[in-house]
Amino acid sequence: MNTMDFQEVGLREINRALQAVDSLTNSREWAIENPMGQHAIACGINAPLSVHIKGNVGFYCAGMNQQAEVIIDGHAGVGLAENMMSGIVRVKGNASQSAGATGHGGLLVIEGDASSRCGISMKGIDIVVGGSVGHMSAFMGQVGHMVVCGDAGEALGDSIYEAKLYVAGSVESLGADCIEKEMTAEHEQTLADLLERSQINKSVQSFRRYGSARKLYNFDIDHADEY
Amino acid sequence: MDENIPRVTPRESATFDEYTRSEIRRAASTGIYDIRGGGAKRHLPNFDDLLFLGASISRYPLEGYRERCGTDVTLGGLNASKPLELKIPITVAGMSFGSLSGQAKESLGRGANLAGTSTTTGDGGMTPEERGHSKQLVYQYLPSRYGMNPDDLRKADAIEIVVGQGAKPGGGGMLMGQKINDRVAEMRSLPKGIDQRSACRHPDWTGPDDLEIKILELREITNWEKPIYVKVAGSRPYYDTALAVKAGADVVVLDGMQGGTAATQNVFIEHVGQPTLACVRPAVQALQDLDMHRKVQLIVSGGIRNGADVAKAMALGADAVAVGSAALIALGDNDPRYEAEYNKLGSTAGAYDAWHLGHDPAGITTQEPELASRLDPEVAGRRLANYLKVMTLEAQTIARACGKNHLHNLEPEDLCALTVEAAAMAGVPLAGTSWIPGQTPY
Numbered sequence: 001m002n003t004m005d006f007q008e009v010g011l012r013e014i015n016r017a018l019q020a021v022d023s024l025t026n027s028r029e030w031a032i033e034n035p036m037g038q039h040a041i042a043c044g045i046n047a048p049l050s051v052h053i054k055g056n057v058g059f060y061c062a063g064m065n066q067q068a069e070v071i072i073d074g075h076a077g078v079g080l081a082e083n084m085m086s087g088i089v090r091v092k093g094n095a096s097q098s099a100g101a102t103g104h105g106g107l108l109v110i111e112g113d114a115s116s117r118c119g120i121s122m123k124g125i126d127i128v129v130g131g132s133v134g135h136m137s138a139f140m141g142q143v144g145h146m147v148v149c150g151d152a153g154e155a156l157g158d159s160i161y162e163a164k165l166y167v168a169g170s171v172e173s174l175g176a177d178c179i180e181k182e183m184t185a186e187h188e189q190t191l192a193d194l195l196e197r198s199q200i201n202k203s204v205q206s207f208r209r210y211g212s213a214r215k216l217y218n219f220d221i222d223h224a225d226e227y
Numbered sequence: 228m229d230e231n232i233p234r235v236t237p238r239e240s241a242t243f244d245e246y247t248r249s250e251i252r253r254a255a256s257t258g259i260y261d262i263r264g265g266g267a268k269r270h271l272p273n274f275d276d277l278l279f280l281g282a283s284i285s286r287y288p289l290e291g292y293r294e295r296c297g298t299d300v301t302l303g304g305l306n307a308s309k310p311l312e313l314k315i316p317i318t319v320a321g322m323s324f325g326s327l328s329g330q331a332k333e334s335l336g337r338g339a340n341l342a343g344t345s346t347t348t349g350d351g352g353m354t355p356e357e358r359g360h361s362k363q364l365v366y367q368y369l370p371s372r373y374g375m376n377p378d379d380l381r382k383a384d385a386i387e388i389v390v391g392q393g394a395k396p397g398g399g400g401m402l403m404g405q406k407i408n409d410r411v412a413e414m415r416s417l418p419k420g421i422d423q424r425s426a427c428r429h430p431d432w433t434g435p436d437d438l439e440i441k442i443l444e445l446r447e448i449t450n451w452e453k454p455i456y457v458k459v460a461g462s463r464p465y466y467d468t469a470l471a472v473k474a475g476a477d478v479v480v481l482d483g484m485q486g487g488t489a490a491t492q493n494v495f496i497e498h499v500g501q502p503t504l505a506c507v508r509p510a511v512q513a514l515q516d517l518d519m520h521r522k523v524q525l526i527v528s529g530g531i532r533n534g535a536d537v538a539k540a541m542a543l544g545a546d547a548v549a550v551g552s553a554a555l556i557a558l559g560d561n562d563p564r565y566e567a568e569y570n571k572l573g574s575t576a577g578a579y580d581a582w583h584l585g586h587d588p589a590g591i592t593t594q595e596p597e598l599a600s601r602l603d604p605e606v607a608g609r610r611l612a613n614y615l616k617v618m619t620l621e622a623q624t625i626a627r628a629c630g631k632n633h634l635h636n637l638e639p640e641d642l643c644a645l646t647v648e649a650a651a652m653a654g655v656p657l658a659g660t661s662w663i664p665g666q667t668p669y
Contacts, residue, residue, distance in 0.1 A: 011447065012447070012451075015447045016450070019448075019450070039443060039444065040440070040443050040444040043444050043447050043448050044448030044449070046377065059437070059440045059441075060431070060440065060441070060444040063444050064376070064377040064380070066377060078431060078437065078440075079432070079444075082430075082431045083375055083376070083377075085376055085377065097431075098430055101430040101431040102375065102430055102431075104376060104416070120430040120431070121371065121426065123372070124416060139430075140424070140426065142415075142416045143416050159424070161418070161421075162417075162418060217418070217421040217422065218404050218420075218421060218422050219259070219422055
C-alpha cells in the first residue's frame with residue numbers, strides 16, 4: 001500500500017504519482033489521506049489501480065477515470081467521475097450535482113444520494129445510486145444505465161436518447177420525451193447484474209424502467225411545445 | 228382609370244422588402260424557422276470602417292521586402308509548460324468533423340501546417356486523420372462532450388473550452404440527421420440519422436468559480452503542459468474576458484457575430500451578439516485592467532477576411548486572429564464553378580448556406596462520399612496555405628508602412644475611423660478629428 005497525505009504533498013504530487021503508474025505495475029494499492037474536500041483529486045488516472053480516498057472530496061474527483069477503482073470514504077462534490085471512461089468509482093456518502101456527467105464507460109456507485117443532473121449527457125457509463133437523485137437527472141442521456149434505488153426528482157430523463165433508467169421509488173415527474181417502458185426479463189437481468197456489481201442489495205422487482213419515446217429525435221413542428 | 232392623371236411609381240416597402248416577404252412565405256408554408264450555416268449576413272460595422280494612418284514625418288516606415296517585420300506568436304505561456312509557437316498570428320478556428328467532411332478537415336490541417344499555424348477540432352471529437360494531418364491541433368472542450376476522452380486530450384497541443392460562439396451566444400448546436408452517418412454517430416454515441424443537439428451549457432460547471440476548478444482539472448489531467456483557451460462569444464466582452472482570465476485561462480478566444488456556425492436558426496445568427504469590431508477594445512481593456520494584456524493572449528475571430536482585418540484586430544490589441552468561414556472559402560466553399568449545382572439547390576454561389584443539409588457541391592459541408600471525394604485535401608490544403616500566407620504578407624505590408632517591425636507592435640494610434648459608430652466601438656478617433664466618441668470632447 002502506497003499512502004499519500006494531501007496535506008503534506010498537495011494535489012499535483014498526488015495526481016502526478018497516480019498518473020505516472022505503469023499499467024503493468026505491481027504497486028496497485030494507493031491510499032490518500034486528508035483530502036480536505038479538495039478538487040480534482042485522482043483525476044486522469046489510466047491504470048488498473050485501487051485508490052482509497054479517506055475523506056470528503058471536492059469537484060471532479062476521479063474525472064475521466066480509466067481502468068482504476070477509486071473509493072471515496074466520504075462525500076463528493078460536483079462532477080464526480082465526470083467523463084469517466086472505464087473502471088469503478090464508488091462514493092460511500094452522497095454526491096453533489098452532475099455526478100457521472102458525460103461518462104463514456106465504467107461503473108459509478110453512489111451509496112448515498114445524488115444531487116441534480118446525475119448522469120447528465122451520459123454516454124455509456126453505468127450509474128447505480130443507493131439513495132435518491134435530484135432533478136433533471138439523466139438529462140440528454142445517450143447511452144448507459146442509471147439505477148436509482150430511492151426516488152427521482154422532477155424532469156427525470158428530460159430529452160433522453162438511448163440511456164436506460166431504472167427507479168425503485170417514486171418519480172416526481174418525467175422530462176420531455178421520457179416515458180415508462182416495459183421491464184422485460186432481459187432488463188431485469190441487466191438490472192440484477194448492475195446491483196450485484198455495485199454490492200447493493202435491492203429486489204429487482206421493485207424497479208420500474210424509463211427511457212426515450214423517441215418522438216423528439218427529428219425536429220417536428222407539431223412537437224414544438226415539448227421542447 | 229384616367230390616362231391623364233400622372234401615376235405614382237409602384238413602391239416596395241422598405242420594411243417588407245423582397246427577402247422579408249420571402250421569409251414570411253417560407254415560414255407560413257413550412258411552420259419551421261430557417262436553419263442555415265455561416266455567420267451574420269446583414270451589414271454590420273466592421274474593420275472596413277477603420278483605416279491605417281501610415282507613416283509620415285512623425286512616424287518612420289520600414290522598407291518593404293527588406294526590413295524584417297515579425298509575425299510569430301506564442302500562445303499559452305502563462306501556465307502551460309508547452310505553449311504553442313506559431314509562425315503567423317492567424318489560426319484556423321474550430322470546425323467539427325461531422326459538420327465538415329473528413330477531406331475538409333484534412334485540408335484544414337494540411338493548410339495550417341504549411342503556413343505554420345494551428346487548426347482546431349470541433350463538436351464531435353478528434354479524428355485520427357485530423358490529428359495526423361495537424362502539427363498543432365487545438366482540441367475543443369464543448370458542452371456536448373461528444374467524443375471527449377482523456378487520450379485525445381493528452382494528444383492535443385492546446386485545449387479550448389468553448390463557452391460561446393459568435394454566431395449564437397447562449398445557444399447550442401444542431402447537426403441534422405442526414406449528416407449523422409455511421410462514423411459520425413459512433414463518435415457522438417448517438418443513433419444514426421437523428422438530429423443531434425449540442426448543449427448550450429456545460430454539464431458540470433455553471434459560473435466562473437466552477438470554471439476555475441474545471442480548468443484546474445484539465446491541467447491536472449494533462450500534466451500542466453497544454454495551454455488552456457477559453458472561447459467566448461461577442462456578447463459581454465469586457466466581463467467575459469475578465470472572468471475567463473480570473474478563471475485561469477491562458478488564452479481568450481473572442482468570436483464576434485460574423486463568426487460562422489454549421490447550423491443555427493437564422494434569427495439567432497442575425498439578432499444575437501455584437502459585431503467583432505465592437506468586441507475587441509472592451510476585451511483588451513479587461514486584459515489591461517487586470518494587467519494581463521500580452522500575458523493572456525487574445526485571439527479574435529468573426530469575419531476576418533484579409534490582411535487588413537488581421538492588422539486592424541492586432542492594432543486594437545489582439546495577439547492573433549482565427550479564420551473559419553474564410554478558410555472554407557479558400558478550400559472552395561461557394562466556388563462559382565459549382566454554380567449550376569447551387570442553382571439546383573435553390574441557391575447561388577456566394578449565397579449557399581444550407582450547410583446543415585449536407586448536399587454541398589464543393590464537398591466541404593457534407594458527409595456524402597461522392598460529394599466529399601470532390602475535395603482533394605492536398606490541393607485544398609495548398610489553397611488554404613496560400614491564402615494564409617497572403618493575409619500575413621498583407622498585414623506585414625501595413626505594419627511596415629506604420630513603422631512596425633512586428634505585427635504585435637501595431638497599436639490603436641495607427642488607426643482612424645470612417646464613421647462615428649466605428650470610432651466609438653474601436654476607441655479610435657474619427658478620421659480628420661481627434662474625437663473618440665465617449666472618451667474625448669469633440
